Amino acid sequence: xxxxxxxxxxxxxxxxxxxxxxxxxxxxxxxxxxxxxxxxxxxxxxxxxxxxxxxxxxxxxxxxxxxxxxxxxxxxxxxxxxxxxxxxxxxxxxxxxxxxxxxxxxxxxxxxxxxxxxxxxxxxxxxxxxxxxxxxxxxxxxxxxxxxxxxxxxxxxxxxxxxxxxxxxxxxxxxxxxxxxxxxxxxxxxxxxxxxxxxxxxxxxxxxx
Numbered sequence: 001x002x003x004x005x006x007x008x009x010x011x012x013x014x015x016x017x018x019x020x021x022x023x024x025x026x027x028x029x030x031x032x033x034x035x036x037x038x039x040x041x042x043x044x045x046x047x048x049x050x051x052x053x054x055x056x057x058x059x060x061x062x063x064x065x066x067x068x069x070x071x072x073x074x075x076x077x078x079x080x081x082x083x084x085x086x087x088x089x090x091x092x093x094x095x096x097x098x099x100x101x102x103x104x105x106x107x108x109x110x111x112x113x114x115x116x117x118x119x120x121x122x123x124x125x126x127x128x129x130x131x132x133x134x135x136x137x138x139x140x141x142x143x144x145x146x147x148x149x150x151x152x153x154x155x156x157x158x159x160x161x162x163x164x165x166x167x168x169x170x171x172x173x174x175x176x177x178x179x180x181x182x183x184x185x186x187x188x189x190x191x192x193x194x195x196x197x198x199x200x201x202x203x204x205x206x207x208x209x
Contacts, residue, residue, distance in 0.1 A: 043113060044113040044114075046127075059125055059147060061079070061123065062124040065093065066095065069120050071133045076093075082147075089147065106118065109129075113129055123143060128146075
């Protein structure tokens with residue numbers, strides 16, 4: 001058997017194997033979930049936001065609190081009012097003393113942000129956290145400003161690219177030939193005579209050569 005044929009057959013076999021391995025890796029790789037896609041934008045476990053089909057962005061605001069905490073009770077009505085004033089705020093209230101699953105989620109999210117404190121009240125949003133709450137004009141104003149800034153920047157970042165305006169193409173200029181049909185008879189006759197004379201002169205010189 002021809003050695004070159006064997007070499008070609010081996011190279012084709014290797015190529016088929018590599019393509020097959022690539023397809024297996026491609027289709028076996030899990031699709032990124034919403035929480036995984038948020039990792040590209042924010043630190044820590046989310047989800048931190050949701051996007052509606054119409055393109056509206058709503059931020060998740062996690063409020064970890066306890067019924068025995070006086071600062072938590074002070075923050076609770078402010079946060080509920082904040083959600084009513086801003087439709088893009090999705091308040092997630094998580095009481096940690098009576099609900100073990102909320103306590104576990106609290107610890108998991110704190111660890112994902114690289115923090116260690118487990119004090120309440122704790123507010124988490126946009127890959128960050130704030131702890132404590134004193135007055136609406138202090139802690140509340142700071143929280144509101146941070147939420148607005150995050151929502152504005154995230155909306156701009158996730159906005160679809162703007163469509164270029166339709167610019168009408170300029171119509172190509174055409175050579176006006178109507179003068180030949182609308183001109184006087186003597187003008188057309190003169191042009192024909194000039195063309196014939198030019199051709200005759202060129203023809204005569206060509207024959208002399």
